[in-house]
Amino acid sequence: MVHKVKGAIVRSKNAPVTLETILVPDPGPGEALVDVLTCGVCHTDLHYKQGAINDDFPFLLGHEATGVVSAVGPDVTAVAPGDRVVLNWRAVCGECRACRRGEPQYCFNTHNATQKMTLEDGTELTAALGIGAFAEKTLVAAGQCTKVDPDADPAAIGLLGCGVMAGLGAAINTGNVGRGDSVAVIGCGGVGVAAVAGAALAGATTVIAVDIDAKKLERAKELGATHTVDSSAVDPVEAIRELTGGFGADVVIDAVGRPETYKQAFYARDLAGTVVLVGVPSPEMTLELPLLDVFGRGGSLKSSWYGDCLPSRDFPMLIDLYRQGRLDLDAFVTERITIDQIEEAFEKMHAGSVLRSVVEL
Ligand SMILES: NC(=O)c1ccc[n+]([C@@H]2O[C@H](COP(=O)([O-])OP(=O)(O)OC[C@H]3O[C@@H](n4cnc5c(N)ncnc54)[C@H](O)[C@@H]3O)[C@@H](O)[C@H]2O)c1
Numbered sequence: 001m002v003h004k005v006k007g008a009i010v011r012s013k014n015a016p017v018t019l020e021t022i023l024v025p026d027p028g029p030g031e032a033l034v035d036v037l038t039c040g041v042c043h044t045d046l047h048y049k050q051g052a053i054n055d056d057f058p059f060l061l062g063h064e065a066t067g068v069v070s071a072v073g074p075d076v077t078a079v080a081p082g083d084r085v086v087l088n089w090r091a092v093c094g095e096c097r098a099c100r101r102g103e104p105q106y107c108f109n110t111h112n113a114t115q116k117m118t119l120e121d122g123t124e125l126t127a128a129l130g131i132g133a134f135a136e137k138t139l140v141a142a143g144q145c146t147k148v149d150p151d152a153d154p155a156a157i158g159l160l161g162c163g164v165m166a167g168l169g170a171a172i173n174t175g176n177v178g179r180g181d182s183v184a185v186i187g188c189g190g191v192g193v194a195a196v197a198g199a200a201l202a203g204a205t206t207v208i209a210v211d212i213d214a215k216k217l218e219r220a221k222e223l224g225a226t227h228t229v230d231s232s233a234v235d236p237v238e239a240i241r242e243l244t245g246g247f248g249a250d251v252v253i254d255a256v257g258r259p260e261t262y263k264q265a266f267y268a269r270d271l272a273g274t275v276v277l278v279g280v281p282s283p284e285m286t287l288e289l290p291l292l293d294v295f296g297r298g299g300s301l302k303s304s305w306y307g308d309c310l311p312s313r314d315f316p317m318l319i320d321l322y323r324q325g326r327l328d329l330d331a332f333v334t335e336r337i338t339i340d341q342i343e344e345a346f347e348k349m350h351a352g353s354v355l356r357s358v359v360e361l
Pocket residue numbers: 042043044047162163166186187188189190191192210211212213216231255256257258260261277278279280281304305306307349350352354355
């Protein structure tokens with residue numbers, strides 16, 4: 001059976017998001033059909049709309065979602081109809097060279113649904129990050145469903161499906177932040193503020209939030225920043241050095257992903273420190289750095305794909321911390337909106353007035 005539901009589509013580069021009828025097939029082998037409950041609006045959805053990810057239009061947007069499994073393919077045993085799940089874009093294969101060497105968080109061959117969702121005329125849709133959850137139903141690989149406790153607020157925990165996990169993981173997993181570390185986070189949207197929260201959770205004693213928008217800095221303070229730097233007014237490299245005894249931070253996280261913010265991160269880091277790039281650059285961006293500085297400053301330059309998370313390990317652990325009051329996921333849900341308000345949510349994201357707008361379906 002094919003399910004006809006409403007979905008949020010972008011047909012071509014920078015075209016407005018339109019609500020269209022889409023066709024979602026019943027799950028085949030390895031697949032799960034999910035009734036979407038909530039889906040956050042992530043900057044990556046905007047990158048898709050702008051053609052900055054790839055040209056495989058039309059896109060079905062949305063990828064930070066909580067849902068309920070409504071049907072599974074014949075061979076699926078890990079989840080069953082009725083299960084509450086957070087969708088992930090890292091359904092590990094277990095067989096690629098990363099998985100085989102015991103590093104499934106880097107899996108190079110993650111699974112998505114095999115069957116395509118389509119428009120009514122049969123045009124195949126590209127689901128954002130293999131999820132496409134700005135729709136009443138979506139079809140994913142069963143491994144993209146991480147079973148979670150049904151009691152937690154779906155809007156809050158669904159954010160672990162992308163941006164909040166990416167930020168938390170950039171600090172905890174990729175940056176390996178530890179007790180007593182100093183950490184600076186450049187860009188305090190949903191991802192960056194999550195990195196601030198992750199650094200605090202990991203025991204960093206100095207957590208410096210940097211943004212060009214004062215409103216974002218206020219939120220970062222609420223989620224664990226010990227200091228804030230408005231980089232529209234002051235040089236963030238100097239400010240971070242001043243706040244760290246003149247040396248720079250042990251870990252600097254770039255949650256914007258532009259050459260200028262990367263350079264700030266590079267120079268605001270102490271010798272032998274770590275830079276983590278979690279913001280996603282666009283294809284035309286290039287970076288020039290003196291190679292001698294790359295060598296001479298030592299340490300490591302890392303990129304963080306999805307916070308190097310393993311959903312089956314990290315989502316339930318973070319939901320436990322949320323339920324214990326140690327991780328304030330509610331603070332990321334700035335507003336709850338309907339599926340016809342995604343364009344407005346992009347505008348608010350651009351204007352800096354939200355951490356996350358969450359669509360309730
Ligand atoms: N690596 C991953 O797996 C992953 C996952 C999700 C999102 N992302 C990426 O992370 C980035 C942030 O996503 P988001 O949802 O938090 O976006 P957002 O738009 O909510 O936040 C971006 C923040 O950066 C600030 N900013 C912009 N330019 C700046 C500058 N020059 N200096 C300092 N701050 C600046 C903005 O004021 C805003 O607060 C995006 O590039 C997104 O695509 C990466």
